[in-house]
Amino acid sequence: MKIFLASQIKKWDSFTMRNESVSSLQLMERAAQSCVNWFFNNFENKFSFSIFCGQGNNGGDGFAIARLLYYKGFDVTVFTDENQKFSEDTLVNFQRCKEISAIDILDFEQVNDFTFKENSVIIDALFGIGLNRKIEGKIATLIKFLNELPFPRVSVDIPSGLMADEMIDENAIVFKADETLTFQAWKKAMLHPETGVFCGNIHIMDIFLSDEFNSSEESNEFVTGEKLIHKIYNIRSEFSHKGTYGKTNLAAGSYGKMGAAVLATKAALKSGSGLTFILAPKCGYEILQTSCPEAMFINGGENHIINFDFEEDAVIGIGPGLGTNFQTESAFMEFLKQYKKPLVIDADALNIIAKHTQFLKHIPKKSIITPHPKEFERLFGKTENSFERLKLARQKAQELQIYIVLKDHHTQIITADNQVYYNITGNAGMAKGGSGDVLLGIVTSLLAQNYSPEHAAIFGVWLHGKAGDFAAQKFSKEAMLPSDLIDEIGTVFKYLN
Ligand SMILES: NC(=O)C1=CN([C@@H]2O[C@H](COP(=O)(O)OP(=O)(O)OC[C@H]3O[C@@H](n4cnc5c(N)ncnc54)[C@H](OP(=O)(O)O)[C@@H]3O)[C@@H](O)[C@H]2O)[C@@H](O)CC1
Numbered sequence: 085m086k087i088f089l090a091s092q093i094k095k096w097d098s099f100t101m102r103n104e105s106v107s108s109l110q111l112m113e114r115a116a117q118s119c120v121n122w123f124f125n126n127f128e129n130k131f132s133f134s135i136f137c138g139q140g141n142n143g144g145d146g147f148a149i150a151r152l153l154y155y156k157g158f159d160v161t162v163f164t165d166e167n168q169k170f171s172e173d174t175l176v177n178f179q180r181c182k183e184i185s186a187i188d189i190l191d192f193e194q195v196n197d198f199t200f201k202e203n204s205v206i207i208d209a210l211f212g213i214g215l216n217r218k219i220e221g222k223i224a225t226l227i228k229f230l231n232e233l234p235f236p237r238v239s240v241d242i243p244s245g246l247m248a249d250e251m252i253d254e255n256a257i258v259f260k261a262d263e264t265l266t267f268q269a270w271k272k273a274m275l276h277p278e279t280g281v282f283c284g285n286i287h288i289m290d291i292f293l294s295d296e297f298n299s300s301e302e303s304n305e306f307v308t309g310e311k312l313i314h315k316i317y318n319i320r321s322e323f324s325h326k327g328t329y330g331k332t333n334l335a336a337g338s339y340g341k342m343g344a345a346v347l348a349t350k351a352a353l354k355s356g357s358g359l360t361f362i363l364a365p366k367c368g369y370e371i372l373q374t375s376c377p378e379a380m381f382i383n384g385g386e387n388h389i390i391n392f393d394f395e396e397d398a399v400i401g402i403g404p405g406l407g408t409n410f411q412t413e414s415a416f417m418e419f420l421k422q423y424k425k426p427l428v429i430d431a432d433a434l435n436i437i438a439k440h441t442q443f444l445k446h447i448p449k450k451s452i453i454t455p456h457p458k459e460f461e462r463l464f465g466k467t468e469n470s471f472e473r474l475k476l477a478r479q480k481a482q483e484l485q486i487y488i489v490l491k492d493h494h495t496q497i498i499t500a501d502n503q504v505y506y507n508i509t510g511n512a513g514m515a516k517g518g519s520g521d522v523l524l525g526i527v528t529s530l531l532a533q534n535y536s537p538e539h540a541a542i543f544g545v546w547l548h549g550k551a552g553d554f555a556a557q558k559f560s561k562e563a564m565l566p567s568d569l570i571d572e573i574g575t576v577f578k579y580l581n
């Protein structure tokens with residue numbers, strides 16, 4: 085799914101109106117109807133809706149929603165400022181609403197004395213993607229008031245106060261939604277932690293904007309959808325043997341951190357690698373042979389790895405639990421200097437490079453690195469916020485010709501040719517030590533199975549998140565462990581088949 089800027093969405097609107105003979109008022113009606121269908125499916129009739137409408141088209145959606153909800157039998161109250169400069173379509177919908185005597189239309193300021201019913205729902209249709217500056221004055225006061233109410237809060241299109249494509253000021257006033265019903269496509273602000281936190285659960289409302297525009301309009305930012313995953317995923321052929329699915333060779337573990345090696349190895353095995361090797365220190369020999377009998381052990385040293393002698397022709401993934409012992413450090417750097425094929429680098433291996441940033445240039449082209457924000461900062465420097473971090477990552481991925489998997493709530497995969505894929509699978513239950521080790525195992529295994537680095541990264545991150553979602557369903561976000569996630573990798577493949 086392409087991510088479009090607010091300006092492109094407006095073009096999309098106009099294109100649809102021009103080419104599919106639909107008026108802007110009809111489009112607004114479609115938008116409102118899609119929201120009302122959602123409300124109808126999610127709230128019983130006993131709920132009372134308080135709808136807050138601004139002057140732009142977002143407010144127009146709000147007035148139309150009020151009318152349509154009323155027709156569905158819901159109790160509706162509208163709050164607005166009749167002296168606002170309504171847009172043309174908004175004015176029409178305001179008047180249509182006014183004609184229904186059973187809908188009370190109150191001024192924003194009356195909210196202070198309003199007695200909210202017990203089963204209230206607050207709908208925010210104050211500002212949409214046309215917001216162009218900070219919210220101040222009486223609407224800011226109103227939003228602060230609404231954010232304190234003990235009722236479910238739903239935003240139409242985008243929480244008022246967020247800019248669709250940008251970071252916001254630290255002290256900006258933003259409506260805090262539990263649910264956001266957004267039209268047609270994800271907005272960038274929904275995918276970054278500082279701004280996404282105001283959106284709650286995102287629901288994409290299909291309002292049938294032109295497919296033609298969607299295919300022809302350029303964007304280099306995407307949300308990884310299931311359609312893309314189905315395109316990437318190669319179903320295993322019956323006419324195949326273990327050689328068909330490549331060799332994975334991981335380098336992981338040190339004394340006391342052998343669990344990281346076990347998790348990465350198991351994840352590589354479960355993701356379909358043909359032959360799997362684990363290079364680890366000898367102190368982990370029994371642990372690995374017992375817990376991962378399908379994998380072959382390569383001795384890399386006594387208590388930490390001091391030589392990186394890999395299986396020939398294997399695809400290499402390095403990092404989990406490696407430690408930063410000086411011998412491991414120098415052996416890794418020697419290896420990096422002479423190795424030229426794409427590999428996957430995570431965790432301590434990234435920390436070693438961060439200590440000697442002149443080694444960044446030795447990362448083989450088309451490699452995948454998987455830093456979390458702290459590791460990214462150590463490698464490439466501090467940035468103000470996640471929007472800036474992404475910009476820097478794009479620059480570095482191009483400069484070094486590598487793929488960066490920037491781990492976050494919505495992990496971003498930044499390709500060497502400047503494209504960004506936001507991942508939307510996964511959940512807070514994965515914020516635990518060991519999750520990253522699993523990801524390294526999955527991505528390396530996919531790369532070994534002949535997926536391109538771009539596809540291995542996009543598919544691997546999606547798969548990891550989806551397995552995490554299945555694990556959370558079974559065990560809860562609190563109790564699920566990275567090992568549970570590994571056990572659910574099979575459920576994801578079954579889901580895809
Ligand atoms: N395809 C789609 O997606 C469809 C979209 N639709 C809907 O349209 C929405 C976009 O509508 P929109 O362009 O009228 O923008 P919206 O945010 O309602 O209002 C902007 C107004 O507020 C003002 N203003 C701005 N900032 C301000 C501030 N801080 N404080 C005070 N005022 C401020 C600004 O006026 P200004 O003062 O700048 O002249 C302007 O008048 C979109 O989100 C969706 O809900 C559907 O109906 C149909 C299909």
Ligand SMILES: [K+]
Pocket residue numbers: 142208209210211212239240241242243244
């Ligand atoms: K809104």
